[in-house]
Amino acid sequence: MLSTTMLRLTTAAVVLAASTLTAAATDRSVTIHNGTGVTIYRFYSTNSGAKNWGSDVMGDSTLDDGAAMNLNFDNKYGYCDFDFRAEFSDGSVLEKDHVNVCEVGDYYYTE
Numbered sequence: 001m002l003s004t005t006m007l008r009l010t011t012a013a014v015v016l017a018a019s020t021l022t023a024a025a026t027d028r029s030v031t032i033h034n035g036t037g038v039t040i041y042r043f044y045s046t047n048s049g050a051k052n053w054g055s056d057v058m059g060d061s062t063l064d065d066g067a068a069m070n071l072n073f074d075n076k077y078g079y080c081d082f083d084f085r086a087e088f089s090d091g092s093v094l095e096k097d098h099v100n101v102c103e104v105g106d107y108y109y110t111e
Helices: 001-025
Strands: 028-033 038-046 066-073 080-089 093-100 107-111
Touching: 028 038, 093 107
Parallel strands: 028 107
Antiparallel strands: 028 066, 038 080, 080 093
16 A cells, blocks of 8 residues: 555656656747748847836847847746737837747748
């Protein structure tokens, strides 16, 4: 009886450890695709629920129509839920809340 209980506890611990490692190893890279006909000149992202957008992650770069860029959203907190904000050369702005970067490998801005 005791050995069966120990076996169950050991199995439970192994399953828990494996699920923790899987969550930590989640790929949070997303390729942003611009198919709008307009250049993206600023791109912001923040974990959903944050009050501020933070810095433009593109820096001095721009993302021309038809181009793509890869962004890594790995963070020490394990966040998967992010808000995106793209600012375009024509003055337009698109915001998208609650993008799950743990599930989405590609994000498309289209006309």
